[in-house]
Amino acid sequence: MTPDTRTPDSPVAEPPAKNSPDALPISAPGDTTAEDLLLLANRSTLMLKKIRDEILKPEPRKVPPLVSSTRVQEMCGIDRKRMAYALNTTSLPQGTQGRPGGVRSFTVEEAVEWVRAERKPTPRVGRGKVITVANFKGGVTKTTTSTLLAQGLAMRRARRVCHIDLDPQGSATTLYGYNPHAEIEENDTIIPLIQAYVDGTQFDMRTLPVRSYWPNLDIIPASPQLFNAEFMLPARANLAKEGDLRFEQVLHHGLEALTEEYDYIIIDTAPTLSYLTINAVFAADGVIVPVVPDMLSFASMVQFWHLFSDLITGMEEFGDAEKKRFEFVDVLVTRVAPNKAATRVLQQWISNLYGSRVIPVEIPETDLARNTNLHFQTIYDLDKYEGGLETLRRIRNPIDQFVDYVDEKASASWATGVKA
Ligand SMILES: Nc1ncnc2c1ncn2[C@@H]1O[C@H](COP(=O)(O)OP(=O)(O)O)[C@@H](O)[C@H]1O
Numbered sequence: 001m002t003p004d005t006r007t008p009d010s011p012v013a014e015p016p017a018k019n020s021p022d023a024l025p026i027s028a029p030g031d032t033t034a035e036d037l038l039l040l041a042n043r044s045t046l047m048l049k050k051i052r053d054e055i056l057k058p059e060p061r062k063v064p065p066l067v068s069s070t071r072v073q074e075m076c077g078i079d080r081k082r083m084a085y086a087l088n089t090t091s092l093p094q095g096t097q098g099r100p101g102g103v104r105s106f107t108v109e110e111a112v113e114w115v116r117a118e119r120k121p122t123p124r125v126g127r128g129k130v131i132t133v134a135n136f137k138g139g140v141t142k143t144t145t146s147t148l149l150a151q152g153l154a155m156r157r158a159r160r161v162c163h164i165d166l167d168p169q170g171s172a173t174t175l176y177g178y179n180p181h182a183e184i185e186e187n188d189t190i191i192p193l194i195q196a197y198v199d200g201t202q203f204d205m206r207t208l209p210v211r212s213y214w215p216n217l218d219i220i221p222a223s224p225q226l227f228n229a230e231f232m233l234p235a236r237a238n239l240a241k242e243g244d245l246r247f248e249q250v251l252h253h254g255l256e257a258l259t260e261e262y263d264y265i266i267i268d269t270a271p272t273l274s275y276l277t278i279n280a281v282f283a284a285d286g287v288i289v290p291v292v293p294d295m296l297s298f299a300s301m302v303q304f305w306h307l308f309s310d311l312i313t314g315m316e317e318f319g320d321a322e323k324k325r326f327e328f329v330d331v332l333v334t335r336v337a338p339n340k341a342a343t344r345v346l347q348q349w350i351s352n353l354y355g356s357r358v359i360p361v362e363i364p365e366t367d368l369a370r371n372t373n374l375h376f377q378t379i380y381d382l383d384k385y386e387g388g389l390e391t392l393r394r395i396r397n398p399i400d401q402f403v404d405y406v407d408e409k410a411s412a413s414w415a416t417g418v419k420a
């Protein structure tokens, strides 16, 4: 595998010239027909495929980055001397050197081996944890956050992770290098689980996860057909008899088998209170709510907490439904614009309101973070950045801290050795 050498500053695929066959004719306002819309839909599918192929060139699939020895030391919590000693005295991977005596770099897989041996993460006891990233507002970095969390837990903490994309738009799926529209089929998504609920049959979710390009990290992708779940779930729920599985428990029930296999199941959700989002919230041991400190996002959170609390209270009103408890419902303050007085005021409000629920790390708003997504990449896909290591670290360090914080919190119960 050749490492990815493009940077977030490399140009994105050029848009088609105005007179090329790929360019859309500009129609006069008021004359858009159903055929025009179909044409638009088909052309955008084609265009996305072209852009994706262009961006992923020369590899048809994404490849993980290389990890510098400094970064491996940081992830393991060891210094250079300790690494040199371990290189000489253990069978840990030696990595590769550009020239003899030169700087070493490691594959993600090798880095994971180092973390396992040197950081010695608390082994999982009992079932893995399900963490749902949710907020009914779009653009608050749910997808970015859930993908970084999945990649980070897999690499920095040597955890076995399954990332489930529950958003029919499939943005997380795209970050793994797949086109949800053209490459993912209904049966690759969690639809077979929903279908089994409709049919009253059993479905083993262990058949769904597929390996991603990122070591230790499997995914269950999304496709637009996931939207069918919004009809299937309520239609079946209307026919439910006493003792039947309730519609919001379908995912929770299905995940039981997967929590035996993975340390973490991370769920990305759509920015709506959909039946799938309800399932994702109900299945969660912990919920992470990314919030952006701007007034509109802050205001929309009022509605979020009301809907969230109504949802959980509503579930408890059914005598047979067990009381839902979350291990944590935490707020991640993200896209924090630097040096803006208005942002600081809102951050103060957020911290007054949410108190200890606020994760003690904030993710800054940076051009680099915005641009990596343009290339279907995350910050963790970058092994170096031509714009300077400082620029990369400014965004990567808080993400690292966030990942470590979540792992320490979620794995605390494993440290007691008692099966949850
Ligand atoms: N730290 C950041 N700084 C600036 N832009 C960001 C940052 N993180 C994510 N973004 C951008 O914000 C937009 C929304 O992110 P996304 O993860 O898709 O949110 P959601 O899933 O909540 O809709 C994307 O265009 C992404 O590139």
Ligand SMILES: [Mg+2]
Pocket (backbone or CB within 6 Å): 142, 143, 144, 167, 171, 269, 270
């Ligand atoms: Mg999203």
